[in-house]
């Protein structure tokens with residue numbers, strides 16, 4: 019009997035992967051649990067175990083192949099060996115294919131001068147740690163494991179365990195400890211494996227980090243960055259899928275950043291590390307692997323400045339972080355219908371760049387905000403209130419907030435889709451307020 | 455090696471232990487395969503290697519006892535009698551799953567079986583376990599609660615707040631530390647100032663003991679001591695179960711922090727199922743062919759569960775809006 023061996027899905031966000039290496043050859047006997055191949059996912063190199071006993075009768079995807087789709091056939095396993103299979107072992111076909119694939123792969127992404135968000139964040143941390151010995155990185159799995167999402171890859175090697183510190187699973191404790199270190203003048207970067215776990219440390223962030231400068235009459239500042247992935251990843255359900263933008267943005271004393279592009283991530287993180295206040299730096303797991311063109315402005319980007327991502331005249335879309343992907347798609351669809359959209363990427367949520375928002379709305383007279391967070395007391399609600407107060411007379415239609423739904427994030431694929439904000443919804447609401 | 459059976463453990467029961475542990479293992483192997491095929495999404499943490507703990511402890515639980523654990527929860531659910539079909543259907547996000555597809559692998563519950571989750575936040579289940587025990591004391595019934603957590607979780611502050619309250623208020627709770635040596639990529643030694651986790655209740659006057667958590671009979675024996683202590687009104691008890699997880703932390707963990715040899719050595723020497731199989735055969739309690747038949751029946755049942763999970767309907771879209779308030 020011949021069974022197909024399929025490219026496995028090895029992470030929540032994996033859609034394709036690289037088949038780096040076959041550890042067995044055609045015709046080899048394999049038994050259930052043997053490591054037969056190495057597969058590079060969006061996060062790591064994983065070992066593929068044989069699902070059953072038998073013989074690897076045919077390799078369909080040679081090693082070195084890039085972008086192999088999850089669930090595509092990669093090999094055949096047969097329950098018994100045959101002469102034919104033994105022959106095919108010597109065939110050079112697989113080899114040839116490796117070479118052609120390697121050729122294809124060799125076009126390095128840097129030639130196009132693109133960079134991923136993951137690399138940009140890593141570069142920012144690395145450069146700031148090189149510049150200033152008082153900057154250090156602390157969190158779960160940031161050192162030896164090189165980061166649960168591989169942000170801190172190589173940093174332990176470069177800076178050693180004095181400055182790249184693995185913690186026990188003790189968010190409340192290590193957050194408070196880092197805040198104490200910041201009070202004494204060090205500049206900690208606190209990584210949360212995801213921001214969902216920072217809820218364990220919310221008291222220290224809000225009551226200790228945010229308020230002490232004020233309570234001490236300006237004596238004790240807290241130069242610290244709290245960073246990590248925020249918001250929904252993929253299918254990780256209610257306790258692991260939450261956007262904290264609005265939560266933290268309501269706290270005086272905190273600054274809140276959520277970058278979208280790689281260069282913004284780098285430039286803003288550098289500013290955050292140099293800032294003398296506690297900064298919440300919200301990243302996104304789905305954006306980590308996304309490539310962006312390097313922007314010239316990458317070096318240090320000031321906190322509190324929004325970016326006009328796209329200029330337009332009929333409608334302003336305001337978003338930040340991964341919400342920008344819906345804004346961009348919606349703008350493309352709307353432009354096909356002759357609607358000219360301006361997109362503002364907030365980048366910083368607190369302090370809010372009011373001027374950029376108000377002058378855009380005065381020009382377009384219409385506005386939709388887009389975010390993945392909950393609808394009640396959202397960032398969009400706050401922007402709506404601002405526009406009401408400062409540009410009411412310029413509005414030709416109500417300001418619309420497109421948000422995640424008012425429910426905990428469900429696990430099931432169909433329900434998760436329904437719970438998230440989506441492009442179609444943005445397009446429909448846009449047409450509603452443009453009266454077309 | 456497997457300990458001598460206790461007087462309270464009959465031969466039939468030992469065969470049942472074998473059958474239950476193997477059911478969990480086959481279930482987890484299947485879950486791993488379904489994950490690879492994309493039928494299961496998100497995070498999925500397998501229990502392979504740790505089966506003896508829940509099987510041994512569930513054998514001393516009585517009607518009305520409660521249990522609560524972390525995201526590594528499939529084994530606990532199977533051991534307390536929940537249906538593998540409906541667990542698997544939850545894993546595949548179907549309406550027939552225990553949480554109607556809304557919770558997934560990490561968040562499943564059964565009021566009927568007194569299984570209170572399935573929690574995604576490390577250690578958050580431990581104070582909750584004390585609350586379940588509190589309700590037993592409040593109602594003056596004879597029930598106890600089992601609060602399971604990992605070696606990594608053992609460093610969370612809320613556990614020590616809970617130890618203090620549980621001891622202060624003499625709550626009937628067994629704290630079960632599943633020490634599988636690693637918290638994700640961090641070994642016990644790298645995260646814990648004192649690796650003897652069973653002693654962590656000392657400051658609160660909570661007795662504790664270290665147990666071979668890969669030996670179902672040893673687990674049961676220690677469990678009986680803990681149970682007697684709790685049910686007789688003496689307050690909490692700590693069991694540190696020494697065990698090992700064979701697979702990565704979750705499906706996406708490349709597990710580079712330990713060697714293959716380390717894993718293989720444990721599999722060869724301490725496997726809870728293999729050792730019990732040898733014990734059953736060498737003591738003439740069962741035969742190789744009887745145990746093979748059991749395995750075959752289990753494999754068929756797990757296949758059925760997978761078929762059920764894949765062929766069940768996805769949840770109705772309206773389910774998005776239900777169960778937010780009661």
Ligand SMILES: Cc1ncc(C[n+]2csc(CCOP(=O)(O)OP(=O)(O)O)c2C)c(N)n1
Pocket residue numbers: 158187189211215218524526574575576577603604605606607608632634636637638699703
């Ligand atoms: C509060 C919190 N911090 C971090 C995480 C991420 N995380 C999930 S499991 C885990 C390791 C836990 O290890 P352990 O308690 O030993 O349990 P095991 O996974 O070994 O069963 C971590 C760090 C989380 N889910 N919750």
Ligand SMILES: [Mg+2]
Pocket residue numbers: 604605606632633634635636637638
């Ligand atoms: Mg552990």
